[in-house]
Amino acid sequence: MGRKVWLLIFQLFFFFFARGESLENLLNKYTEMTKLYKKTRQESEGHIILITREDIERFQAHKLSDILRSLRYFFLQRNYYGEEVLSYATIYPLENSTVRLFINDHEISAVFKKTPLPLWADLPLDFVEHIEIYQGESAVKFNNEMAGTIIKVYTKPPERENSGLLRGSISTRGGYSANLYLGKELTDVSSFSFFVGREDYKTKKYKYGVSDRKKSYYSYTQFKVKDWNLESGLVVKNSGRFRGDTVTQKPDYSNFDTSHGYISISKIILKRLSLKTRIYGDKLSSDSYQRGNNLIAVNPVQAETFWDVYVNSYKFGVEITGNREIGKHKVFFGSKIQKAGYRLKESRGTGRISDENNESYWSGFLEEIFNITPSLGIIGGIKYEKISRKYGRDLNLLLWRTGIVYLHSSKGYFKIFISKYYTPPCFVEIYTNKKIRKQKNRSYTFELSERLGIGRFVLTGGYIKVKDSIMINSSDFSYYNISDTLKYRFYSIEYRKNLGNFRLDAGYFHVSVNNKKYKTAPSTGGTLKGSYKLGKLFGFLELIYRGSYKFSSQKIKEGYDLNGGVRIKMLENSYVELKGYNILNKAQKIPAFKDPDFKYLLEDRRFVLTFVKEF
Amino acid sequence: MFRIIYVLLLFYWAFAFANSKEQIHKIESEIISKICSAVTGKNADIKVYLTENMKYITKYSKIFVMVDRCKDADVVIAGKELQNCRGKLMVVTKYYLLKKYNNAVAAFYWYKGRPNIIFVKERLENFKISLPDRFIKYVDSEKNL
Numbered sequence: 001m002g003r004k005v006w007l008l009i010f011q012l013f014f015f016f017f018a019r020g021e022s023l024e025n026l027l028n029k030y031t032e033m034t035k036l037y038k039k040t041r042q043e044s045e046g047h048i049i050l051i052t053r054e055d056i057e058r059f060q061a062h063k064l065s066d067i068l069r070s071l072r073y074f075f076l077q078r079n080y081y082g083e084e085v086l087s088y089a090t091i092y093p094l095e096n097s098t099v100r101l102f103i104n105d106h107e108i109s110a111v112f113k114k115t116p117l118p119l120w121a122d123l124p125l126d127f128v129e130h131i132e133i134y135q136g137e138s139a140v141k142f143n144n145e146m147a148g149t150i151i152k153v154y155t156k157p158p159e160r161e162n163s164g165l166l167r168g169s170i171s172t173r174g175g176y177s178a179n180l181y182l183g184k185e186l187t188d189v190s191s192f193s194f195f196v197g198r199e200d201y202k203t204k205k206y207k208y209g210v211s212d213r214k215k216s217y218y219s220y221t222q223f224k225v226k227d228w229n230l231e232s233g234l235v236v237k238n239s240g241r242f243r244g245d246t247v248t249q250k251p252d253y254s255n256f257d258t259s260h261g262y263i264s265i266s267k268i269i270l271k272r273l274s275l276k277t278r279i280y281g282d283k284l285s286s287d288s289y290q291r292g293n294n295l296i297a298v299n300p301v302q303a304e305t306f307w308d309v310y311v312n313s314y315k316f317g318v319e320i321t322g323n324r325e326i327g328k329h330k331v332f333f334g335s336k337i338q339k340a341g342y343r344l345k346e347s348r349g350t351g352r353i354s355d356e357n358n359e360s361y362w363s364g365f366l367e368e369i370f371n372i373t374p375s376l377g378i379i380g381g382i383k384y385e386k387i388s389r390k391y392g393r394d395l396n397l398l399l400w401r402t403g404i405v406y407l408h409s410s411k412g413y414f415k416i417f418i419s420k421y422y423t424p425p426c427f428v429e430i431y432t433n434k435k436i437r438k439q440k441n442r443s444y445t446f447e448l449s450e451r452l453g454i455g456r457f458v459l460t461g462g463y464i465k466v467k468d469s470i471m472i473n474s475s476d477f478s479y480y481n482i483s484d485t486l487k488y489r490f491y492s493i494e495y496r497k498n499l500g501n502f503r504l505d506a507g508y509f510h511v512s513v514n515n516k517k518y519k520t521a522p523s524t525g526g527t528l529k530g531s532y533k534l535g536k537l538f539g540f541l542e543l544i545y546r547g548s549y550k551f552s553s554q555k556i557k558e559g560y561d562l563n564g565g566v567r568i569k570m571l572e573n574s575y576v577e578l579k580g581y582n583i584l585n586k587a588q589k590i591p592a593f594k595d596p597d598f599k600y601l602l603e604d605r606r607f608v609l610t611f612v613k614e615f
Numbered sequence: 616m617f618r619i620i621y622v623l624l625l626f627y628w629a630f631a632f633a634n635s636k637e638q639i640h641k642i643e644s645e646i647i648s649k650i651c652s653a654v655t656g657k658n659a660d661i662k663v664y665l666t667e668n669m670k671y672i673t674k675y676s677k678i679f680v681m682v683d684r685c686k687d688a689d690v691v692i693a694g695k696e697l698q699n700c701r702g703k704l705m706v707v708t709k710y711y712l713l714k715k716y717n718n719a720v721a722a723f724y725w726y727k728g729r730p731n732i733i734f735v736k737e738r739l740e741n742f743k744i745s746l747p748d749r750f751i752k753y754v755d756s757e758k759n760l
Contacts, residue, residue, distance in 0.1 A: 026645055027732060030646065031730055053728060161726070161728060162711070162724070162725060163727045188709065
């Protein structure tokens, strides 16, 4: 009882004497209240994993992939072109069109394959303020196309920066990177930010002499003038000497050029409704060339001596979003019209193939949050999507979602969501099978978070039923709808404890699928992270576990990916960092799709020395 | 009874202050009031000239008396560029204004993603201002701007 009375006195003291606070207390309070994620995060859209700016610094996360590799229910791996793919637990990483990536308001998912990460997984985070990952089946509020997971990358608002950063790294594998960021407020109504980065990345030498080498350039620009916001981004990537599509050896020569550029212009047209309109356009191209014996080209499957695939794609559109608060009701609404298409040209030893397709997309959503009390909200949302294509099935999709968010005290909350939604086949899937149908999903998920004396616990879980699941046929490499209904059951538990300057994070997840023959990737995973921050000294260790599984005839061993690093202040505004990837060399390997005997790592053991200069 | 009071207080902190623009403005006003009080040496009736975008602070702070002309003010609080206030004691809320105006002795502004407070040593000396000890940790040299 005595403890409770003291607690009450303390609260009352804070309540009545807040006005007499010191400048330092006021500044701390202001810092806390104005954190950007407090404005951007949408509790109603699913189960959020928040990566703050402090987390990015604490774990030396220089690239988006540094964050994604330990994500619950997922695993990040490279495919046989050296591209990174984020895949759901139990599902082999080929394309994954249900993960959508945004930079601020703009969705940068690709057009032909829909999967954003092959190009953007290595996005440098020097210009990023925070990342919100929504494991939110059927989330609609971002005016996104239908999705299971949404990664929202929020850039540093230039008016909050007024500074710049130079970062250079060298790696023990011979790679390097150089990055420059600048963000400035110009007047009280205008600001700009600019980022440019280059990375040269090399892997170790694998079987058959495979030694992937990648060069990538990223740039991002933002101008804000009054209620206008102009953003553009560009990534250009080249890689070679990857595993490729040969049967038992690497191609004699391989080269893969890809690029994606976008521009987005938005304006707030009515502040009372937060009414924002946006126009945007994206242009993407990829050209992969392989030459060698025993090269297996697909669609149709043929043995070739060379194979060149060129895909040029685009999308452009206009959207409007807004919200209105009426008493206890908050209504969100939005609509989008988009045109997208591609042109494909293939050359192979036996001839040429060309193809093109396009789609007109229209969507509208309405979502309401009804706050029964300040701590209890009911969510209900619907979204309609209409997709018509030059070839392939036209689609009229209606999803619905409902949920409850209950904040039962300042220490904990509970969320539950139920939804029915669809995964429309993307262009590459239709290209291989014109009759492919939409995938039908129904999901039930929950989250419980509680801060106890020993730390904070977060428990998530759920059940997803998938009909007409879209999968790839391993003999002719075409996509098809399986006849079995898949039922995924999953849970995760996470723990966090702050002990002064030390922070401990731990997590474990498990996913089970009703039919074992569809388990082609790890179903369990876990993380253990310890990090230390004292002034400008940072240090961390992270162990990422992924369970064993069977792929084709191969038994893939469990993996223990140990990463760690330190950051030391050298001079005023200058730092040196040392980070080790896969230090134990025990990370999980992935088998190549066409040659399961050939296994490779997401990241082979390397140490990276980084110099950072802020100005 | 204890539980009721405690839960009410928790909800008060969790929701009444939940990132509302009003509350953010209130804290901004308190911070600016403390800065102005430190540079003018006054705790009340500080005559202040405000740029248009800073006028909200008088709603939350009662130590200011708003004046219409810059020359009548004890201190100018600028959140945007302004004319004809050269040489007047100034507190600014933007980094570019701090760099631009030599008479800006203090600032509450965003830098490297965080709100900052600074009192500029050389400029304080020009105005012959000595700060109370509790503000010394916010003093920095002009060359570090």
